[in-house]
Amino acid sequence: xxxxxxxxxxxxxxxxxxxxxxxxxxxxxxxxxxxxxxxxxxxxxxxxxxxxxxxxxxxxxxxxxxxxxxxxxxxxxxxxxxxxxxxxxxxxxxxxxxxxxxxxxxxxxxxxxxxxxxxxxxxxxxxxxxxxxxxxxxxxxxxxxxxxxxxxxxxxxxxxxxxxxxxxxxxxxxxxxxxxxxxxxxxxxxxxxxxxxxxxxxxxxxxxxxxxxxxxxxxxxxxxxxxxxxxxxxxx
Amino acid sequence: xxxxxxxxxxxxxxxxxxxxxxxxxxxxxxxxxxxxxxxxxxxxxxxxxxxxxxxxxxxxxxxxxxxxxxxxxxxxxxxxxxxxxxxxxxxxxxxxxxxxxxxxxxxxxxxxxxxxxxxxxxxxxxxxxxxxxxxxxxxxxxxxxxxxxxxxxxxxxxxxxxxxxxxxxxxxxxxxxxxxxxxxxxxxxxxxxxxxxxxxxxxxxxxxxxxxxxxxxxxxxxxxxxxxxxxxxxxx
DNA sequence: CCGCCCATTTGCGGAAACGCAAAGACGGCG
DNA sequence: CGCCGTCTTTGCGTTTCCGCAAATGGGCGG
Numbered sequence: 001x002x003x004x005x006x007x008x009x010x011x012x013x014x015x016x017x018x019x020x021x022x023x024x025x026x027x028x029x030x031x032x033x034x035x036x037x038x039x040x041x042x043x044x045x046x047x048x049x050x051x052x053x054x055x056x057x058x059x060x061x062x063x064x065x066x067x068x069x070x071x072x073x074x075x076x077x078x079x080x081x082x083x084x085x086x087x088x089x090x091x092x093x094x095x096x097x098x099x100x101x102x103x104x105x106x107x108x109x110x111x112x113x114x115x116x117x118x119x120x121x122x123x124x125x126x127x128x129x130x131x132x133x134x135x136x137x138x139x140x141x142x143x144x145x146x147x148x149x150x151x152x153x154x155x156x157x158x159x160x161x162x163x164x165x166x167x168x169x170x171x172x173x174x175x176x177x178x179x180x181x182x183x184x185x186x187x188x189x190x191x192x193x194x195x196x197x198x199x200x201x202x203x204x205x206x207x208x209x210x211x212x213x214x215x216x217x218x219x220x221x222x223x224x225x226x227x228x229x230x231x232x233x234x235x236x
Numbered sequence: 237x238x239x240x241x242x243x244x245x246x247x248x249x250x251x252x253x254x255x256x257x258x259x260x261x262x263x264x265x266x267x268x269x270x271x272x273x274x275x276x277x278x279x280x281x282x283x284x285x286x287x288x289x290x291x292x293x294x295x296x297x298x299x300x301x302x303x304x305x306x307x308x309x310x311x312x313x314x315x316x317x318x319x320x321x322x323x324x325x326x327x328x329x330x331x332x333x334x335x336x337x338x339x340x341x342x343x344x345x346x347x348x349x350x351x352x353x354x355x356x357x358x359x360x361x362x363x364x365x366x367x368x369x370x371x372x373x374x375x376x377x378x379x380x381x382x383x384x385x386x387x388x389x390x391x392x393x394x395x396x397x398x399x400x401x402x403x404x405x406x407x408x409x410x411x412x413x414x415x416x417x418x419x420x421x422x423x424x425x426x427x428x429x430x431x432x433x434x435x436x437x438x439x440x441x442x443x444x445x446x447x448x449x450x451x452x453x454x455x456x457x458x459x460x461x462x463x464x465x466x467x468x469x470x471x472x
Numbered sequence: 473c474c475g476c477c478c479a480t481t482t483g484c485g486g487a488a489a490c491g492c493a494a495a496g497a498c499g500g501c502g
Numbered sequence: 503c504g505c506c507g508t509c510t511t512t513g514c515g516t517t518t519c520c521g522c523a524a525a526t527g528g529g530c531g532g
Contacts, residue, residue: 066382069467074385076378088371097375124360131367135324138370139333141377142312146302148384149310149428153519183479192385197519199481215479215528231305389489419509433489435511451498451509 008033011058011109017084017133020125032115037107040181044085044100044108051089051096053110057081060106061168061180065189066098075190076141078103080167084133090116091130103168104180153193157201158229160191161211165220174212175221183216244269247294247345253320253369256361268351273343276417280321280336280344287325287332289346293317296342297404297416301425302334311426312377314339316403320369326352327366339404340416389429393437394465396427397447401456410448410455417452 009030012018018029035058038044044055047067062079076098079085089096090113120127147159161178164187169176184195184202191198202213210226212219220226245266248254254265271294274280280291283303298315312334315321325332326349356363383395397414400423405412420431420438427434438449446462448455456462 066378068382068386070386072386074382076381088374091367092371092375094375097378121360124357124363127360127363127367131327131363131370134367134370134374135328138324138374138377139328139330141374141381142302142333145312145377145381145384146304146310148381150304150306150308184481185479194520195480196482196521199479200519203481213480420511421509430490431510432491432512436489439511449510 005030008035008109011035015056015082015084015109017056017087017126017129019129021123025119025123029111029119032111033109034111035107035109037105038102040102040104040106042102042106044102045096047096047099049096051086051093051113053112054087054090054116055085055100056109057083057085058107058109060108061103062100062106063103063186063190064098064100073189074192075186077137078164078167078190087130088134088137091120091134093117103182103186148192153191153197154201155230156191157187157193157198158226160187161218161220162223162226162230164190165223169220172219175219176223177219178217181216182218187218241266244271244345247271251292251318251320251345253292253323253362253365255365257359261355261359265347265355268347269345270347271343271345273341274338276338276340276342278338278342280338281332283332283335285332287322287329287349289348290323290326290352291321291336292345293319293321294343294345296344297339298336298342299339299422299426300334300336309425310428311422313373314400314403314426323366324370324373327356327370329353339418339422384428389427389433390437391466392427393423393429393434394462396423397454397456398459398462398466400426401459405456408455411457412459413455414453418454419452423454 009026012030012033013026018026021029038060044062045051045053057079059081062085063075064077064079064085065073065075067073079100085100086096088094093113120130148156164178164182165176168179170179184198188195188198202211202218205211206213208225210220210222212221245262248266248269249262254262257265274296280298281287281289293315295317298321299311300313300315300321301309301311303309315336321336322332329349356366384392387395400414400418401412404415406415420434424431424434438447441447442449444461446456446458448457
């Protein structure tokens with residue numbers, strides 16, 4: 001037994017998907033859970049596979065990436081602790097539409113897909129939570145799509161960095177530090193551009209004192225300035 | 237009474253959201269429904285409003301558009317008959333995140349939001365259907381985002397046109413005819429570009445015999461060629 | 473302490489797309 | 503039949519951004 005069951009139970013009780021379940025139901029959830037640690041850059045599941053398990057990130061950071069027809073990887077979402085991965089695939093019983101990769105050493109809870117489906121049939125609160133979570137994710141994607149459709153690359157990268165800071169930011173004396181290793185390529189995949197463009201933007205921003213960029217490492221010195229880059233600048 | 241209740245009942249029984257409900261439940265759904273006709277370009281609901289009603293398109297065509305920070309409208313999804321509109325906003329009780337506008341004369345069923353919420357609490361099948369629908373929509377958006385992130389404008393417009401044809405295409409002797417009035421601007425908002433670029437692409441495609449483009453009207457003569465434009469062309 | 477690996481920078485070139493202005497065409501309405 | 507409002511075309515300038523090659527640099531293992 002890798003972990004005392006009590007610890008898993010405590011983790012489960014803090015997960016949004018399981019909100020509103022009573023003590024006995026939470027016990028059942030915890031009992032069926034598996035807790036595992038993954039190193040950085042580990043693959044939790046791959047695009048196209050049948051959905052065998054439902055994952056919830058307990059610690060660390062992960063990303064959901066999709067490979068498009070031309071072979072470019074695009075990061076659809078960065079997953080912070082407490083969030084569910086693969087939920088749509090498991091709920092709908094369709095192949096994983098994307099690949100999940102850890103961006104840092106991570107702790108992951110998981111359940112067999114059939115266990116979750118069976119419990120959803122039995123516990124209305126669970127299905128209601130699932131609907132709420134998937135609904136929120138839909139709204140996020142819609143918003144991202146709207147931005148991606150018309151915004152310039154600088155704005156997209158600025159937004160990506162701010163979103164990342166909200167999920168993996170560590171406040172320090174200097175500013176907000178992204179607490180996981182992050183290459184230019186990583187950010188490019190999130191913002192939908194290439195590593196060269198990110199590099200150029202970083203140089204420009206660093207010169208203006210907005211960020212501090214090191215190898216695999218970024219600190220946001222002036223969040224307000226980044227936010228401003230995000231604001232309505234069009235046609236000029 | 238605008239329609240015999242029997243007609244509404246028949247419509248309801250063919251809607252995916254209500255699949256698996258028994259006769260009595262369907263009666264209840266039909267009884268609470270309102271059926272209304274809208275002219276082209278009517279607004280069903282607007283971004284930011286509180287979600288008072290849930291809509292299902294019974295006939296015609298509609299689009300869901302979102303205005304981004306810079307004020308550009310982006311069409312997130314085109315809605316064909318049988319599909320639900322506003323579902324996420326109603327299910328989660330958040331303001332409509334986008335605006336719904338008819339693209340043709342349309343017939344629309346609708347229900348008060350609280351009626352749907354109350355029934356969802358009572359009927360597990362309804363919530364299960366809702367989860368499935370929202371899950372599918374999430375997958376669609378994710379796919380669109382992945383394309384939008386890296387694909388060239390020509391590819392995006394080609395995809396948009398094919399998607400549209402699948403929803404509002406009429407097979408004719410010449411090819412697939414889009415059966416609703418469609419301006420260059422409309423397609424630009426779907427593909428995330430501007431009307432000039434669409435116009436230029438149309439000229440080029442028409443010259444190659446791929447499409448027939450008239451004012452507010454498109455016919456796809458060679459779907460395979462369009463499909464090919466969509467295929468893996470990068471870096472060249 | 474050296475060398476290697478990998479992330480990153482940087483320059484240059486060119487293609488893709490946007491932005492705008494103004495003319496042109498199509499259709500409907502009076 | 504002609505006017506008018508819309509949608510559409512088209513030319514041109516300009517910006518943005520990709521795409522690649524090659525140099526640079528930092529950090530870790532040996």
